[in-house]
Amino acid sequence: MRELRIHGRGGQGSVTAAELIAVAAFEGGVFAQAFPAFGVERRGAPVQAFVRFDDKKIRKRSQVYEPDYIIVQDSTLIKDVNVFMGVKKGGIVIVNTEKKPEYQVPEGVKLITIDATSIALRVLGLPITNTTLMGAFAAATGEIQFAALEKALSHRFNKELAAKNIEAARVAFDFVRGAA
Amino acid sequence: MRELRIHGRGGQGSVTAAELIAVAAFEGGVFAQAFPAFGVERRGAPVQAFVRFDDKKIRKRSQVYEPDYIIVQDSTLIKDVNVFMGVKKGGIVIVNTEKKPEYQVPEGVKLITIDATSIALRVLGLPITNTTLMGAFAAATGEIQFAALEKALSHRFNKELAAKNIEAARVAFDFVRGAA
Amino acid sequence: MMEITEGSHAVAEAVRLCRPQVVSAYPITPQTHIVEALADFVANGKLDAEYITVENELSALSACVGASAAGSRTYSATTSQGLLLMTEVVFNAAGMRLPIVMSIANRAVGAPLSIWNDMQDSISLRDAGWLQFYAEDNQEATDLHFLAYKVAESKEIQLPVFVCFDGFILSHTYEPIDMLLQEQVDQYLPKFDPAEKLDAKDPISFGMYATPEYYLEFRYEMDQAQKRAKDVIAKAGKEFGTMFGRDYSALTVGYLLDDAETVIVAMGSVCGTVKDAIDEMRAAGKKVGLLKIRVFRPFPSEEIAKALSKVKRVAVLDKNISLGAKGGATAIEVRDAMYGSMIPVKGYVLGLGGRDIRKKDIKEIVSLCENGIGDQFYGLRKELI
Amino acid sequence: MMEITEGSHAVAEAVRLCRPQVVSAYPITPQTHIVEALADFVANGKLDAEYITVENELSALSACVGASAAGSRTYSATTSQGLLLMTEVVFNAAGMRLPIVMSIANRAVGAPLSIWNDMQDSISLRDAGWLQFYAEDNQEATDLHFLAYKVAESKEIQLPVFVCFDGFILSHTYEPIDMLLQEQVDQYLPKFDPAEKLDAKDPISFGMYATPEYYLEFRYEMDQAQKRAKDVIAKAGKEFGTMFGRDYSALTVGYLLDDAETVIVAMGSVCGTVKDAIDEMRAAGKKVGLLKIRVFRPFPSEEIAKALSKVKRVAVLDKNISLGAKGGATAIEVRDAMYGSMIPVKGYVLGLGGRDIRKKDIKEIVSLCENGIGDQFYGLRKELI
Amino acid sequence: MTLAVGCRARPGKSRDNKTGSWRVFKPSFDHEKCSKCGMCQTLCPEGCVHEDAEGFFDPDFTYCKGCGICATECPKEAIAMNQEEK
Amino acid sequence: MTLAVGCRARPGKSRDNKTGSWRVFKPSFDHEKCSKCGMCQTLCPEGCVHEDAEGFFDPDFTYCKGCGICATECPKEAIAMNQEEK
Amino acid sequence: MAEKKKTCELFDCGHRACGGCGAALTARLVMQAAGTETIVVNSTGCMEVFSTPYPETAWKVPWIHSLFENASAVASGIEASLKKQGRKEKIVIMAGDGATFDIGMICISGAFERGHDFAYICYDNEAYMNTGIQRSGATPYDASTTTSPAGTCSFGNRRPKKDMPAILAAHGAPYIATASIAYPADLKQKVEKAINTPGPCYVQVHAPCCTGWGFEGDQTIAIAKLAIETGLWVNFEMVDGKVTKVKKVVRKPVEEYLKTQKRFRHLFKPKRQDAEIALIQAIADRNAGKYGLDINLRKE
Amino acid sequence: MAEKKKTCELFDCGHRACGGCGAALTARLVMQAAGTETIVVNSTGCMEVFSTPYPETAWKVPWIHSLFENASAVASGIEASLKKQGRKEKIVIMAGDGATFDIGMICISGAFERGHDFAYICYDNEAYMNTGIQRSGATPYDASTTTSPAGTCSFGNRRPKKDMPAILAAHGAPYIATASIAYPADLKQKVEKAINTPGPCYVQVHAPCCTGWGFEGDQTIAIAKLAIETGLWVNFEMVDGKVTKVKKVVRKPVEEYLKTQKRFRHLFKPKRQDAEIALIQAIADRNAGKYGLDINLRKE
Ligand SMILES: Cc1ncc(C[n+]2csc(CCOP(=O)(O)OP(=O)(O)O)c2C)c(N)n1
Ligand SMILES: Cc1ncc(C[n+]2csc(CCOP(=O)(O)OP(=O)(O)O)c2C)c(N)n1
Ligand code: SF4
């Protein structure tokens, strides 16, 4: 079983990202489970969401303590929240930032940075990065196929919106592929 | 243990009679327990109330099925309610009626009739017979002393009212004494 | 002072003697005589309390929550539908640790609506965190109110208390009572002095919410307070005994238990009838005894297990039914208490909705139990089912 | 059809497929997504129901009472404070024998307020006469709704049903679901055809009151209906299995029970984590098994006693606590079921108010149980108490 | 007899409760004085006053509780209340 | 630490929650343009705008969430919102 | 004749109300107006208790009782159900003043806000009678009840009667009326209007209670009339929040009403409480002003 | 200065409201008006949740939360208790619109009827925000919420906003006002009046919610102003049931308000719903008529 933790802020769509990743994974034939950190957080406050992937039915219901993957939607979080907590050795961390990758990640953990906000602004016209980061996640981890991601987005959004979001994800996917 | 059942109609003071008899009995050093038939009966409907007497603390909480004594406050009840039901052999039944004692009481049961309504009307100016019948009960059964009855009534009513009620009870007491 | 009086009036008088500052209750049969008597005390200057004539039971207990948090001794009374209507506040008041005392004139719950007695109402709230005392007679119904305030307000406890007594059967019955005098009560029960209260001089936030980091521990502490209450009741009950001659230190009380082979476990007013029946069965050579549960919350598991460790069989009377479970709550929890003992414990659900319970019924139940028959309703009218 | 979706949405979809005619519910976390989805179905013509946006939960269930009595299939959903607020109607609806189905997205109750999961809410209403189903995962949460209507509306039963599933843990979790199609549901669940209804063509009085002459028998009949429900569930659950491949005939479900020495008894979503932990313990040579209780009312006493008759010890997990009793309701009733067996049954109160339960906790509990330690809270933060 | 599931009943059963037995006073209707206005029927809380073929009114004593409303409200003072026989 | 009985707390504790970390945009106050009207202080939902000795206003960035109300409502347009540094 | 036949058809004999009960008469009259195509929702209270001990129902129309406080929510559900079934029965709620003014607000406010189609009939006997005469929000000023007893520190109920019609008017109820059993034709007409006006309508019926108010059962109608004649009860109609009709009277002094009832006895005995009686007279005077109650004899 | 110092003293920093929350600002302003000798009773809802996760309370006055529906009953009890103790603190209820218009009616009607002395402040963000933007009785006509979603068969919320001030006026509340966070001085003055007027007083504060209504947090005040300028929110005062003061405006068309918020987006997209917008304009026009809202520019 692999586990993903997504860090974001209330209002930034972290939960949606987790759901869409799970949908895409499931489209790809993997068992998936997505859930938010259950809380009362308001817009702007730090929030988390989780995804599990496995080849068999997922029964586990506890929270995620030692993720294989981490997505940080908003790098302003890093100074206040321990976003890297518990990440497994060999794990992958994706941070949305326009800066260079200068964060202290635990040993044996791979850090990928991407300026998802700029991509989203450019492609969607909005600083909403969750679908963009899905593309990055797909490329970085291989947990989801890009085609499945497309399907998931097409299912969720109307045609026009889906196309734009797929485009944003594509840019990120290619960026991470290229960087890898 | 001796048990008394009082029959009356909603609004005629049967429960008060039971209470006052219990108070008087207790005044006289007897353990007593009084309670109404628990119900939703409205004014005019047939109702019952009960008293138990004993020389030791009364623990029994069930209803009264085989009374030693019965008081019927209103003889119009007799045609519709089986007021003599369960009365013990050797028991005493007191019926308020201006008629002659022509009721079919079970064998071995003593029937006393008294025109309590007339007494009450004469003495109290009201057709409320409960205190009058207390006097009759005291005389007929000896369960309560007349002095105790006086005390109970004095406790319950203001001076003037108490005096009148005692007077009514006295008339009934003397009547039953005389008849006995 | 011995007097003969109605159960409800005795309770109201006891409450008056406890000097509550805020009374808030909503009328419901058969609790009404209590609140009417209290209204009368206030109308005639015999009780210096604010009597809030609320518009429903949820408001009744909510007003007590406010008044108690603000530092007043508070009182309410209800039963049946009223208790169910205020359920959310019942749980809330316990969690807020407010030492409210509420009388429950036990009554069946609907549907079908019934104004008559059983204990479904308070028993159905056995999870709520309130202490639950059950009275056998009006003397207990009265005295347990003094005990209730004493225990509820003790700093170690800070939990509210139900004082339960059977509706009609006790509430509407006249019988002799030894009523305490004001100076006696004042001596036993000091002024309410809350650990904390709503007060501009020392502002505190009451009723905050608990995240998963804290909630479990708050519930644990409530459960611990329940368990501590056993000792606090023992102490306060003993003190009552020393001062006034009636000892309420025991959570359970035995009657002819020593050599009993068959023991009836029961709560409330039926215990009187049971004792009479036992006397008759004893006279006929049957070794029957009674274990009365006076305190249902905290549940006296150890006390019961100990008291019944040597008996041959146990018959538990339940004036309640956990529908769809094996029986009534008392039977279930008595078996829980005695788990591992191999002593047969049979439950009998009876007296629901005011069905009368007579000595002969008790005797029949003892026979059934002797024959290993139980865990059933008792007293059904065969022609109806 | 397999799809991956949120638990609440799956439940809402199942409800839609059941074609309720009247939906009446009041929002409360974490039930909200269900009622929002239903509102959305109605707003977009996907569900032909009256959706009553009531002003509180008491009204929510009351409206269901009216609609059900008038002959409509009705649905509601709530949790926690909402359930407690409607308590009086909960008891009432059962006594009126109305086959309402209500989802409970289980949540802790206050005070202290908590929006997080445990099962205190529905468990606290275990006396009320409703059937209670508990889901382990969202597939069960979904399917149990079809079963619920089928059983509730069966003429032999005529009792309402809680379908309980863990708030957040299931309600807010996306996972794969095999969702039935409308024609499948229509085939399984016929139109609601009440035995009697409010109808000017055949006037009947509903909700009359019962005097002591009748009340006991009405309660008995409710309890009998609960007991009959065991067979009806078996039949309806089997039919479901035959038609759709998932058999819900069993009230309890074992996991690696056959040779188990230590058995965990649990309800709801924790069973998944327990199974994972068991697999690991098995791999480490420990003979551990699980008995999942899917139906808590009627309580499967005989089934439990039988399933556990040969084990060495039992550890019961309770996400609820009957404050002041020996533990949580499940432990108490499991002991009740197994009374006389001498098999040690230990209870563990855990996960209250959203405290997470992990595989390691399950393993630790198994160790504790092996060492005879139990009947306690588990997982307390020592530094807080 | 078997109980109705859910404490329900069909109409007509209240008639088993013969409230005439509650009566302490009994109305007697004087058709001589009666104007056939029907007020007695309208205002009887028992709904037990019935019109006969001639348009006169009389109570059904099986249910009349003897409350006296009809007597008080009869505009013709055609109704008298007497002590019920015992 | 021990829990308060009944989930109670004394004031001051909310300050442990440094909501400044929520900020994505950050206000900067231009005292040159400021008329000292105090509107920014009045309308800040955080109550985190403070007056200095000279009568100028500045937010306490420990708590400022960067909502931008002060900037929108400042009659002098003396407050600018900028991207928070990362 | 057909009309008359209905008389004891829909609310039947054999019910257990006190002799002379105003509420029982209300049930009869309302059912005469409502007819057979009616579903009655009844709250807990005297009416429910005196008419439906299992199995002796006095109701010949479909009738339902659930709880004390929830009649309007139950009615909401029935309305929704009928709508979905395409059925045409009318829904009539019968609830006491306690079930309406006090505990019923738990469900009434929402039901009126949602605008369901029902006729809500409150039979107002001005206290909780079923439980033994406790104060309700409808209890008039100074009435002695068991929870607002007159005593050395009290003249009885201290609060004015809650203005339920105004409260429901503020909820937007399209038709609101007050009526009295003393004027049965008027009462029936109003009930019919309430039933036939779409939306939540309200009729508050003055239904004196001999037992609770302390008078002989034969005086029920006479006392109801006096309430109107003294201006302490006003019969009016309100359409869309505007008063459209008022029963005018030549007013009598309030004490003619007060002295007929034990609940006001403390205003006359042991001594006459002129100040309190004046306060009650002021209530009647305010009613007269507000509703234009007085028939100006000279001018007409 | 002393006044200003109070500013962040009684409702403290560190609370967890969304950035730009109108309710949080309401809490601050109300507490400034109320001062330290105040006991706050809070219902469940956003305000309670964002200000009091154990142990991080943002309240510097005595504060109590019990349930969602019972603030007014809890306040009744506190008032009774203070009276008996001879204490002088003032009681302020802070409750959301859901806790007031809907579920709170369980306890509000009775508390107002009994006439307790408290100031009831309803912060009206026009839906249940804490639970995710469900409809309340205060939700305006056509607003899309999660339980009144706009969809193919629906334009959003179908019922007009419940007239809570009128309902409480009918209960006899001596002082009632509406206010807006866009006019803080007026708001504070009204809160002070409510606190200082004996008896149960009511202030309904328009407190826009960026998250629930769908706008950026910096627009909170601007949108509150637009509500007033379009006549969809009226700031007024009522003393003893009579309107005594109204904030007049030069009215703008309602769509200037509507188009700022996602909850009304379906009125403009995919296509403009002129008929619905006209209905909303009619609401504003009715308000203007009822309260005499319009400044007649020519005449003045
Ligand atoms: C929740 C709840 N609280 C209290 C009661 C007790 N109760 C039943 S009827 C009633 C009074 C009814 O008063 P009202 O509505 O005026 O009708 P009335 O009896 O006067 O006809 C009360 C207090 C109840 N049944 N349920
Ligand atoms: C009895 C009960 N039902 C439902 C809830 C869930 N709930 C909590 S707050 C809330 C909405 C609050 O709405 P409002 O009063 O308008 O305050 P807001 O959150 O909008 O500030 C709801 C539905 C609850 N806590 N208790
Ligand atoms: S009221 Fe009198 S006059 Fe009229 S019909 Fe009856 S008996 Fe005749």
Ligand code: SF4
């Ligand atoms: S006395 Fe009363 S019950 Fe009998 S007929 Fe006359 S009005 Fe009817």
Ligand code: SF4
């Ligand atoms: S609002 Fe602008 S002008 Fe006014 S004090 Fe603040 S910064 Fe200065």
Ligand code: SF4
């Ligand atoms: S940005 Fe918002 S939180 Fe920060 S100071 Fe300005 S108004 Fe206050």
Ligand code: SF4
């Ligand atoms: S108490 Fe009053 S309302 Fe109730 S039945 Fe008797 S007269 Fe009618």
Ligand code: SF4
């Ligand atoms: S959801 Fe709305 S009311 Fe709640 S904290 Fe956010 S902005 Fe404030």
Ligand SMILES: [Mg+2]
């Ligand atoms: Mg009444």
Ligand SMILES: [Mg+2]
């Ligand atoms: Mg709101």
